[in-house]
Amino acid sequence: MIQKIGVVGAGQMGNGIAHVCAMNGFEVRLLDANPDSLAKALATIAGNMDRQIKKGAMTQEAKDAALARISTGTDFAIFSDSDLVIEAATENEAVKREIFKKLCPHLKKAALIASNTSSISITRLGASTDRAAQFMGMHFMNPVPVMQLVELIRGIATSNETYEAVKELTAKLGKISATAEDFPAFIVNRILLPMINEAVYTLYEGVGSVESIDTAMKLGTNHPMGPLELADFIGLDTCLAVMHVLYDGLSDSKYRPCPLLVKYVEAGWLGRKTKRGFYDYSGPKPVPTR
Numbered sequence: 001m002i003q004k005i006g007v008v009g010a011g012q013m014g015n016g017i018a019h020v021c022a023m024n025g026f027e028v029r030l031l032d033a034n035p036d037s038l039a040k041a042l043a044t045i046a047g048n049m050d051r052q053i054k055k056g057a058m059t060q061e062a063k064d065a066a067l068a069r070i071s072t073g074t075d076f077a078i079f080s081d082s083d084l085v086i087e088a089a090t091e092n093e094a095v096k097r098e099i100f101k102k103l104c105p106h107l108k109k110a111a112l113i114a115s116n117t118s119s120i121s122i123t124r125l126g127a128s129t130d131r132a133a134q135f136m137g138m139h140f141m142n143p144v145p146v147m148q149l150v151e152l153i154r155g156i157a158t159s160n161e162t163y164e165a166v167k168e169l170t171a172k173l174g175k176i177s178a179t180a181e182d183f184p185a186f187i188v189n190r191i192l193l194p195m196i197n198e199a200v201y202t203l204y205e206g207v208g209s210v211e212s213i214d215t216a217m218k219l220g221t222n223h224p225m226g227p228l229e230l231a232d233f234i235g236l237d238t239c240l241a242v243m244h245v246l247y248d249g250l251s252d253s254k255y256r257p258c259p260l261l262v263k264y265v266e267a268g269w270l271g272r273k274t275k276r277g278f279y280d281y282s283g284p285k286p287v288p289t290r
């Protein structure tokens with residue numbers, strides 16, 4: 001049974017995963033290569049829990065207890081008693097492989113590993129570990145405390161026991177799972193990211209401004225966020241990485257990343273997390289940049 005959960009990567013997804021696990025009674029160990037990210041993650045979790053308290057979704061006592069269940073560190077030895085480690089580091093296969101290389105020697109034999117990757121082959125990531133049968137994809141949505149879905153992805157070598165244990169955990173976290181086969185970007189991002197990339201092409205070709213594209217899609221298709229606003233929310237580096245995985249993995253030119261998306265990432269304009277993407281977030285209200 002999964003009781004102690006490790007999380008690698010304390011960025012926007014890692015802090016949300018730690019939040020939801022701790023809130024549901026699990027002991028959490030959170031690791032990041034960058035100690036500043038760990039301090040920032042704890043502050044974000046506390047702030048997001050305060051928001052839940054205001055909404056009546058959590059009590060102050062529950063918040064204090066949940067925060068006390070989270071410990072942080074930069075050394076993989078913190079995972080020696082974890083039953084499951086969820087990897088939520090940067091969307092880069094080399095980075096993830098390096099993490100698994102450092103992680104595996106510290107794990108119990110029975111420990112499971114899940115990756116929160118948005119797009120990278122679970123089979124290939126699993127094969128880079130010492131436990132492909134105990135490895136699978138557990139794709140949370142952003143923001144994790146708010147979004148209901150977790151996409152579950154079985155690699156070709158993932159055992160049924162691993163799949164069932166992670167599925168049961170997903171339900172205990174109060175989430176609903178949908179199962180996807182291990183093909184590039186799975187279900188959600190296979191459909192969502194080409195739409196976002198097309199929105200960037202629409203901007204690049206001058207069909208519409210940032211504001212008109214987002215307004216058209218919000219009001220015209222009843223989406224809660226426009227595609228460019230959503231791209232900034234996801235992170236433009238992550239969006240580009242997913243498009244590369246689709247383009248390389250499916251060898252179809254319809255997935256070519258828009259050159260404007262590439263340029264924004266090259267400029268370091270990664271969206272909300274860097275305060276600039278298709279919108280400028282430095283003031284009180286997001287301002288369209290084109």
Ligand code: NAD
Binds near residue numbers: 013
């Ligand atoms: P992020 O940039 O906010 O955070 C990534 C974190 O990983 C950073 O804190 C960074 O310091 C850390 N990191 C990088 N290399 C590391 C290493 N070697 N060891 C330990 N920590 C390391 O990114 P994010 O948006 O949280 O995305 C993380 C993962 O979640 C990616 O695989 C992404 O595809 C996936 N994901 C993202 C979203 C989204 O909407 N952003 C949604 C679902 C899944």
